[in-house]
Amino acid sequence: MQKASSSRPLALHTAAASILAYAWSRIGSLPFDDLISEQKGGHLQFLTIQALVGAWAYIGLCLVWDLFPGVRQLGLVRFVKRMLLMVALPLAFVVTSIYWSLYFFFPTLILRPENSFAGAQASPSLVPKLLRPPIHVDMAMHVAPFATVLADFLAFERKLSRWQLNKSAPITLLLYGVLYACWVEYCSFHNGVFPYPFLTINPPGLRAMVYACVTILAFISLKLLNCLHA
Numbered sequence: 001m002q003k004a005s006s007s008r009p010l011a012l013h014t015a016a017a018s019i020l021a022y023a024w025s026r027i028g029s030l031p032f033d034d035l036i037s038e039q040k041g042g043h044l045q046f047l048t049i050q051a052l053v054g055a056w057a058y059i060g061l062c063l064v065w066d067l068f069p070g071v072r073q074l075g076l077v078r079f080v081k082r083m084l085l086m087v088a089l090p091l092a093f094v095v096t097s098i099y100w101s102l103y104f105f106f107p108t109l110i111l112r113p114e115n116s117f118a119g120a121q122a123s124p125s126l127v128p129k130l131l132r133p134p135i136h137v138d139m140a141m142h143v144a145p146f147a148t149v150l151a152d153f154l155a156f157e158r159k160l161s162r163w164q165l166n167k168s169a170p171i172t173l174l175l176y177g178v179l180y181a182c183w184v185e186y187c188s189f190h191n192g193v194f195p196y197p198f199l200t201i202n203p204p205g206l207r208a209m210v211y212a213c214v215t216i217l218a219f220i221s222l223k224l225l226n227c228l229h230a
Contacts, residue, residue: 055145177215
């Protein structure tokens with residue numbers, strides 16, 4: 001019984017790591033891959049790719065945890081695993097919720113039209129044709145990171161403590177939000193365009209509001225997801 005119980009997290013983490021690895025391997029199939037790869041920041045300009053990397057790093061550490069039980073005695077490993085969870089889970093939620101909401105209701109704000117790299121878009125309207133990733137790649141990148149990290153959290157992880165939720169998490173997410181905003185602004189200064197159309201069409205003040213709202217959403221989602229934990 002104990003052996004069967006211990007095999008469940010290994011099975012989940014192995015499957016999750018495989019799906020996330022597949023998503024990473026398909027980055028080259030995304031629209032504008034050649035142009036994005038030559039830009040400052042490459043694909044790491046995109047919060048989607050950062051969420052994918054974060055989820056993959058977390059699941060990878062979970063696999064190490066499963067295969068080498070001795071590492072569980074190392075305080076540093078436990079700390080890093082917990083910190084990765086506090087970033088990867090809300091980040092993946094933000095990407096999934098925002099991407100699919102815009103995809104279905106305001107696609108011009110998240111998907112690029114043909115020839116959009118000829119210059120910054122002046123308006124999200126009057127677009128000829130929106131380029132969409134293959135649906136299986138879309139699901140692997142914009143659903144799998146959140147689904148796999150959430151499944152691990154609810155099934156095998158401890159609930160976040162009050163101190164972690166009210167002290168450590170907000171500081172960590174605020175720092176990440178500021179660093180991402182600075183990174184995207186830096187890359188766009190060199191590239192002349194932002195990774196997402198809804199950033200390109202907005203002036204600096206509104207972009208700052210977007211960064212702030214996304215960071216707040218990440219923190220609120222972490223608190224809500226923690227409440228779902230038994």
